[in-house]
Amino acid sequence: MNRRELSGPGSGVPGIRAVRRAAPVLVLAIALICGAVAAGMLWNAGARADRALAAHRHQVQATTTGRAVDPPAVSRQNVVPRSVAPAVWEYPDNVHRSGTVQVPPRTPQGRTVAVWVDDNGAPARPPATGADRALTALAGGTGAAAVAGAVGVGVIAAVRRCAEGGRLAAWEREWEQVEPVWSGRLRRGSGPGTGEE
The missing domain is CATH 2.40.50 (OB fold (Dihydrolipoamide Acetyltransferase, E2P))
Known part of the structure; x- marks a missing residue:
């Protein structure tokens, strides 16, 4: 059995490697989108509030x-x-x-x-100036992007930990079958007197 076969199920599959590489990029893209949406919403809300306030100033x-x-x-x-x-x-x-x-x-x-x-x-x-509104929108957008990014990183870490645990358990099961043959040691229950030779 070669090294790839011993490395655990799915570890050598090109599709899984591609998903692993794409996940951080996807998280970054989602975080940037969340930040941009939050900044836009804060800008629009601030503009409406400023217009309402300016009418009374x-x-x-x-x-x-x-x-x-x-x-x-x-x-x-x-x-x-x-x-x-x-x-x-x-x-x-x-x-x-x-x-x-x-x-x-x-x-x-x-x-x-x-x-x-x-x-x-x-x-x-x-009334607030455009610079004040921009600063508020930027701060809110940055905060939203940071939260979305942290959640995404946490999800990736949890999925990787679960997948790693599954791979290690499968590797252990495979190793229990391969190790006696590979090391030359007979498995329990095999040999003279057991009916297996």
Whole structure:
């Protein structure tokens, strides 16, 4: 019996080897597709949410009535540090408002700054930019691709482990039949007095 015959059932079959090679590529393709679909869905959902929010956000010009106050040390981790200052503005038309708004650091009193307000004229978060939406979609798509890839790798590993266990068990059974002949040792129950010679 040659080495290929001793290597276990299915181990030398070209189709199985091709499937083994194709499985990681298939997992990668599925992970990329999942990532792209997730990113697209997040982009579209973000665009709808941003359009809805933008309909209720208004940019107005406010005038500071005091000097800017630096942000506390805890918030200095922001990419763009923002200070706050008291200010006055009008929104809706001819309705005077006042409050604390975000301003660039070291903004002096009497400076005009652009602020975002809601439909009632209260300071509000500005609508997200396309860059913010792209970053969210990219992060979500990358996360979805990573999860899909990890699941795929886990499935491949589990299938390979099961297949390997089956191959080893079959190899052991075949070896029990071949080893006595191959090594010259007689099998149990054979020889003189057993009726087998």
